[in-house]
Amino acid sequence: MRIVEEERARHLWNGKPSENVKGYMERVTKYIPAEVVAAYITANGFASISSKPGLLYYLVFGVCLILTPIYITRFTRTGKEAWTNGIMSVFAFLAWAYAFGGGLVAYLGWYDAPAASVVLVLFTLVSGAVVPVARTERV
Secondary structure, three states, X not given: OHHHHHHHHHHHOOOOHHHHHHHHHHHHXXXXXXXXXXXXXXXXXHHHOOOOHHHHHHHHHHHHHHHHHHHXXXXXXXXXXXXXXXXXXXXXXXXXXXXXXXXXXXXXXXXXXXXXXXXXXXXXXXXXXXXXXXXXXXX
């Protein structure tokens, strides 16, 4: 147990501030499914000009939510990394879909601009601290 904790601490802080910030920001950007968010925004634009946008908003949201972890995990090296990246990318998609303010969120009347800003800030702060760490087996 202690080995895992020390290993995790090394990933969070290695004594080199510039490398720590770089690693933190790389993790934040790695978790954001930018291509899926772009597809979501584009598809919602098309759905909004439909005669029945509500059904399309649900469809677009559902498909993008399901495809997000599938798409993101294609770029991982290990199983632990795949799980971490997949889960974090789902949270990132939810945060960005809410922040977008259109589509299903607007259709349901859930959008609040200040809350959307807070969600993005909090996701950015928290997500960089999530580090996929391979577990070492006990001897």
